[in-house]
Amino acid sequence: MLSVSVVFHGDCDGIIAAYLYIKRYFRDLYPGGLNLAVTHPWRAHTDIKRVATGGSELVILDIALSDKLIEALETIISRYKKVVFVDHHATSESLMPKIEARVKVVYSKVSSTPRLLTQLMGTPLNPYEDMLVEVADVCEGKTPHPGTDRSVLDLVDSIRMSIALNPGDLDFMKYLIDLMMKSKNPSQDPLVRVRARRAKFLLGNLLKIVSEDSLDAGNVKIAFLNLPLSRAFAGLIGVAATELSKAYRKSVVLVREEQEKIVITVRSAHRDALVLSQQIASSLKGVYGGHAEASSITVGKEPLAKVASSIVNKVLSYST
Numbered sequence: 016m017l018s019v020s021v022v023f024h025g026d027c028d029g030i031i032a033a034y035l036y037i038k039r040y041f042r043d044l045y046p047g048g049l050n051l052a053v054t055h056p057w058r059a060h061t062d063i064k065r066v067a068t069g070g071s072e073l074v075i076l077d078i079a080l081s082d083k084l085i086e087a088l089e090t091i092i093s094r095y096k097k098v099v100f101v102d103h104h105a106t107s108e109s110l111m112p113k114i115e116a117r118v119k120v121v122y123s124k125v126s127s128t129p130r131l132l133t134q135l136m137g138t139p140l141n142p143y144e145d146m147l148v149e150v151a152d153v154c155e156g157k158t159p160h161p162g163t164d165r166s167v168l169d170l171v172d173s174i175r176m177s178i179a180l181n182p183g184d185l186d187f188m189k190y191l192i193d194l195m196m197k198s199k200n201p202s203q204d205p206l207v208r209v210r211a212r213r214a215k216f217l218l219g220n221l222l223k224i225v226s227e228d229s230l231d232a233g234n235v236k237i238a239f240l241n242l243p244l245s246r247a248f249a250g251l252i253g254v255a256a257t258e259l260s261k262a263y264r265k266s267v268v269l270v271r272e273e274q275e276k277i278v279i280t281v282r283s284a285h286r287d288a289l290v291l292s293q294q295i296a297s298s299l300k301g302v303y304g305g306h307a308e309a310s311s312i313t314v315g316k317e318p319l320a321k322v323a324s325s326i327v328n329k330v331l332s333y334s335t
């Protein structure tokens with residue numbers, strides 16, 4: 016049994032956080048001596064129970080804390096000598112005190128989890144690591160300053176898009192971490208490039224569908240994706256919402272049907288995504304989490320048409 020497990024968010028800053036953490040703290044265990052697992056906030060509570068078979072240390076990176084996740088953590092904490100929880104999501108803040116007694120918490124509401132790790136590690140990073148932290152910040156929505164190196168923007172694009180093609184693909188995430196461990200440039204890697212190109216092609220189609228079928232409620236653009244569409248474009252929906260919000264300079268609410276739930280992705284042009292999410296979540300009895308610029312709500316399975324009218328009404332009352 017591998018005694019150290021690292022569970023990370025399967026997105027751009029989550030993967031970079033995993034790389035930095037492993038390189039700094041578990042270099043001698045990499046790769047064979049580490050149990051790596053990928054998850055996403057909405058399913059972290061189930062993944063963690065499955066992954067956490069026990070050992071000396073469990074590290075959880077870039078996953079927003081929720082009541083469900085706290086419950087799951089309670090059941091597995093005793094299997095480890097040490098559990099470390101590192102996160103930067105705004106919605107985690109009020110919940111952190113609930114786990115602090117038994118878990119080592121590293122929390123600050125900074126731009127990305129890698130940025131938070133630089134504060135934890137203290138010692139200066141090398142230029143390659145520095146560049147990846149910058150990439151993570153931009154992936155998380157920080158506006159790159161005008162002088163930002165082209166290679167940083169290329170990396171943002173290729174990492175974000177190549178992951179989005181299949182955000183559950185742990186083998187590919189490990190492949191990316193491995194490129195980073197070898198200080199290689201992922202945007203020059205053939206596999207990363209092919210995946211990024213395919214993802215961009217799909218994203219183009221998705222943006223077309225979504226912008227043609229969307230409706231405007233006040234200052235907010237709302238679009239709906241049924242189950243087949245939501246499956247076909249799975250990992251790209253968050254990226255599409257971000258792109259739409261930028262293109263129209265409006266907040267975007269993207270509602271999609273999944274197998275056992277409805278997921279609503281919110282992107283804000285005016286840093287009010289969390290407020291809007293909270294209102295939608297309370298009217299639909301959903302759970303929300305994220306940042307002021309980007310957040311999401313998960314609601315139990317209901318017919319799309321049924322939640323649609325209630326979301327439109329909520330958004331209209333919010334934006335007028």
Ligand SMILES: [Mn+2]
Pocket residue numbers: 024026027028029077
């Ligand atoms: Mn993340």
